[in-house]
Amino acid sequence: MHNAHSIIGFSARHLLSVTDLNRIDIDLLLSLGESYLDLSVQKDSKNSVLAGKTLVNLFFENSTRTEKSFELAARRLGAHVINMSIAQSSTSKGETLLDTAATLNAMSPDLLVIRHGASGAPALLAQKVSCAVINAGDGTHEHPTQALLDALCLQQALAQDGRQLDGIRIAICGDIMHSRVARSNIHLLKQLGCEVRLIGPPTLLPTDADRWGVEVFNDMKTGLEGCDAVMMLRLQIERMGGAFVPSKREYFHFYGLDREKLDYARDGAFVMHPGPMNRGVEISSDIADDPEISLVTKQVEAGVAMRMAILYALSLQGGNT
Ligand code: ASP
Numbered sequence: 001m002h003n004a005h006s007i008i009g010f011s012a013r014h015l016l017s018v019t020d021l022n023r024i025d026i027d028l029l030l031s032l033g034e035s036y037l038d039l040s041v042q043k044d045s046k047n048s049v050l051a052g053k054t055l056v057n058l059f060f061e062n063s064t065r066t067e068k069s070f071e072l073a074a075r076r077l078g079a080h081v082i083n084m085s086i087a088q089s090s091t092s093k094g095e096t097l098l099d100t101a102a103t104l105n106a107m108s109p110d111l112l113v114i115r116h117g118a119s120g121a122p123a124l125l126a127q128k129v130s131c132a133v134i135n136a137g138d139g140t141h142e143h144p145t146q147a148l149l150d151a152l153c154l155q156q157a158l159a160q161d162g163r164q165l166d167g168i169r170i171a172i173c174g175d176i177m178h179s180r181v182a183r184s185n186i187h188l189l190k191q192l193g194c195e196v197r198l199i200g201p202p203t204l205l206p207t208d209a210d211r212w213g214v215e216v217f218n219d220m221k222t223g224l225e226g227c228d229a230v231m232m233l234r235l236q237i238e239r240m241g242g243a244f245v246p247s248k249r250e251y252f253h254f255y256g257l258d259r260e261k262l263d264y265a266r267d268g269a270f271v272m273h274p275g276p277m278n279r280g281v282e283i284s285s286d287i288a289d290d291p292e293i294s295l296v297t298k299q300v301e302a303g304v305a306m307r308m309a310i311l312y313a314l315s316l317q318g319g320n321t
Pocket of ligand 1: 137
């Protein structure tokens, strides 16, 4: 199906941020991810490119889909997986992380996946261990594998009509301020030639957002005009020090995606959400569950394929591997 030659030119040693990837790396991961998507529908397929390798999933924050997605991706490629979920102590975050890094390094894993509540924690860890480190979400900073899987998923959906990512208009809506998914997606989508819009209430938009090379809107109807895809984000209440919106009901009225608001986007616009969804807050069930427009389930499928691509690409980059 593919071999090491298919990713010659891949330059990243770790995946800490989308900015670690150049355009060649991104294109390689997208095409490898696409081939893994095809492979996952062939039930009896065997692939053991990571046989004998060990992946450690180190999660300091709760996760349902991301942790399982990495686990499944690694197992499908024949790797051993160790899951470590660590309750975060707010008083000794830095200390815990470095102690854990030293312990893990002594065990010589080949790939280390980390999710942490503090922005920059994966980058710190990457300096302390000798294997490839993958950021599975750090604070409000980045979630690079989510952005890559989103790009793969949207690319596949557009290809059904013979379209491509380059030149499309996409709106990222809601709680941009606390969203690592938004930060990674903005950078990646712009690299891929998309026109990116941000829509949200002023309280949930970073004050410097207009310097990110995107157009910023406070009104859903104006912002959604002509959009080919709409990415909805969860209100990240756990990252808010106080109330950023008057009430969830009022939030849905102004910013929740329903049919009426979606009508302002382009006909047939795709709807995405990284999950977990808060139905009736940022998205109505009727939109989330409409298979004609909602890519939510397909995003999960693309997640496993894209993570297989990332693990494989990084496993060829040296270190313990
Ligand atoms: N699952 C995504 C994240 O970890 C989005 C979310 O939690 O709302 O950032």
